[in-house]
Amino acid sequence: MAQYDKPDLERRMHGAIESLKGDLAGLRTGRANIQLLDPVTVEVYGAHMPLNQIATVSAPEPRMLSVQVWDKSNVGPADKAIRSAGLGLNPIVDGQTLRLPIPDLTEERRKELAKLASKYAEGARIAVRNVRRDGMDSLKADEKKGEISEDERKRLETEVQKLTDSTIADIDATSAAKEKEILGH
Template sequence: MSIADIKKIADDKMHKSIEAFKNELAKIRTGRAHPGILDQVHVEYYGSMVPLSQVANLTLIDARTIGVQPWEKGMGAKIEKAIRESDLGLNPAAQGDLLRVPMPPLTEERRKELTKVVRSAGEDAKVAVRNLRRDANEHAKRLLKDKEITEDDERRSEGDIQKLTDKTIAEIDKLVQSKETEILAV
């Protein structure tokens, strides 16, 4: 393994950390309806728990309402119960076969709680990136110990990995800031 390989692997993993963080942020609701909010809801389907998206079609009816159309007739009540029992604070209403899931407006207190959740998720993402930096630096030290690279190469790689880490953390901070702005907008 060379220094270029170490940098490439660290870059790829840090990019994946940012993508995972973006997915985490998408699950945090902001008052606007988004079908991804229901991704964590699981429904009992013939004895096993499956994600809601595997038993129903999720659509946006309007900016504040998600439509859930079950693919089988008898699933409506089970889906309604699963959404109600999830910790999302949603209250679906049946309209024939279609379930309407209105997004309740966020209170000021709830908005502040959500910003804390966003900051916490951002901190977790930063910790993951710092762990990737540590792993990459350990790989470089191992190469130095095995006399495959010089001390200058090892120091230069640490500097490059630090620059990559700083860039990734700055991107995470920017994502946290934009999500907080989105949540606090009334």
């Protein structure tokens, strides 16, 4: 059994929040967000490359993304990759720049996205609870091996619980903010 390692627990719980933030950033909310295009890969030079390695992605307006393709020969493949990425975006080609108007979300689509955000948050909560369980297990093992006293174990268990509670509160706040943004309230 691993010894109790508070920095490791903190790192793993923080990782769950960072992962959640990454997942939520990719959800389209009707506002331009350059992270929306992070999953897009383009077939160029005989390989699949992330869009951001062949172009500069920016959000010049709240409802518009701009993709400045560096090599003119990659404009067609970039346009095709964005159209086929399942994001509901239809680029307007203007020389080496692709303009992507962000369409309005239907109420039904907003609800689907809010559900997905909620699902991502639940996954993060589960990950945090698993880290908590690992921490509690290692404390019990440390006590059993005589490395810490019962009082010390109880004190550290309280510490682990506080860390868990504050991390879950962060997850809830992050998720609630994203759902509010998606639903437009």
